[in-house]
Amino acid sequence: MTVEWGDAPAWAALVVSVGAGGVAWRALKHAKTSASASEISAQAAVRQAAAAERQVELAESAFEAAKEQAAKSHLPVDTDATREALTSPNPGYVAWWVEFKPKNRYLLRNLGSETARNVEIDESRIRCAVRGDTRADTVPPLASMELLLIPAYGAPKPNEIWIRWDDHPEWVAVPLPA
Template identity: 55%
Template sequence: MTIDWSTLDWADPPAWIAAVISLGAGAIALRALRHSRMSAEASTRSADASTESAESAKISAQAAVRQAAAAERQVELAEAALKLAEESAARSSSTTKTELVTESLTGPKPPYVAWWVEHQQNQGYRLRNIGTDTARNVEVDRSRIKCVFRGDFPVAELPPNASVKILLSPMLNATKPGELWVRWEGHPGWMAVPVP
C-alpha cells in the first residue's frame, strides 16, 4: 500500500499518525530486510564451511585409507623379512653341517695367523700377530739375522693383536735385516715378515 502525500491534509492528526506509523513500518521493514540479508549471508557461509568440512573429512578418509594400506604393506614386509631370516637360519645350519662334514673328511682348518713388524723407536720393534687365532710356539730364525738380535723366543702363545718386543741393533758391517723369518705350530715352514 502506498500513500499519496499530495492528498494528505497536514492539519489532520490521524494523517500524521498514519504517516509516522507508515515511516516506522518502512524502517522496520528495511531493518528486517537487512537482517534477512545478513542471515542469508551467514547461511551461505555456514554452507561453505559445511562443504569445506565435508572436503576435509573426505581428505581425512583418503589419508586413513592410505595409512591402512601402508600399515598392511609394513606387515607384509615384516613377514617377508621373518621368512628370509628363517631361510637364512636354515641355510646357515646346513652350512655348519657342511663344514663339519668337510672337516671330518679333510681334517680341521689350520688357525689363521698373520704377522706384522712395527717399528717402535730407535732399534726397538714389535712382532705382532694380526691374525684372528692364537699363534703357539712362535720362533724366529736367528741364523738369518746378522746384527744383534734380542727377543724372548720361542713364545709359547701369542693371541690375536698381541705382540712381542724385539731389538735389532746393526753393528759395523752387520745391517738390519729386511725381514724376519718366523714359524709357529701349525705352519712348519719359515715365513718371511718384512721389517720396516
C-alpha cells in the first residue's frame, strides 16, 4: 500500500495521530508532576507522624519525671487522667492534605485525628489572587477549608501553601497538587 501525495484522508489521519501524540505527551508530563507532588506530600505526612511519636515519647518521659518528683516530695498526686491522655493508644495529631478541585479550587483537609484550632494560611507567600477561607477557628478531623487560587496578570499559582495552627505556631509548608 502506498500513500499518494494527493490522498487527503491519509493526510488528515496523519495530522490527527500527531495531535493525539502531543496530547498524550502533555498528559504524561502532568501525571509525572502530580506523582512527584503526591510523593512529597506523603513524605511530609510520614515526618509529621514521626514527630507526633517523638512528642508522645517526650510527654511520657516528662510524666515519669513528674511522678518521680511527686514521690520524692511525699505529696499525693492524682495522675490517672494524665496517664490516660499520654498513654492512650491513639494520641491526637494534625496532618494536612490539599485536594485539587476544578476551576482553581483547593481543599485544605485535616487528615489527622485531632481538631486544629485557629488555623491560618500565610497569604503573604501566595503571589496570585486568593479567595476563600484563609483563617478558621476550628478544622475537625476530615474537615476542610476551601481556597480559590487565581493565577491572573502573570502571578503564578504557588507550589505549596504555608499554614500554622495553635498546636504548631511555626509555619508548615503543605504541597499543592499540580
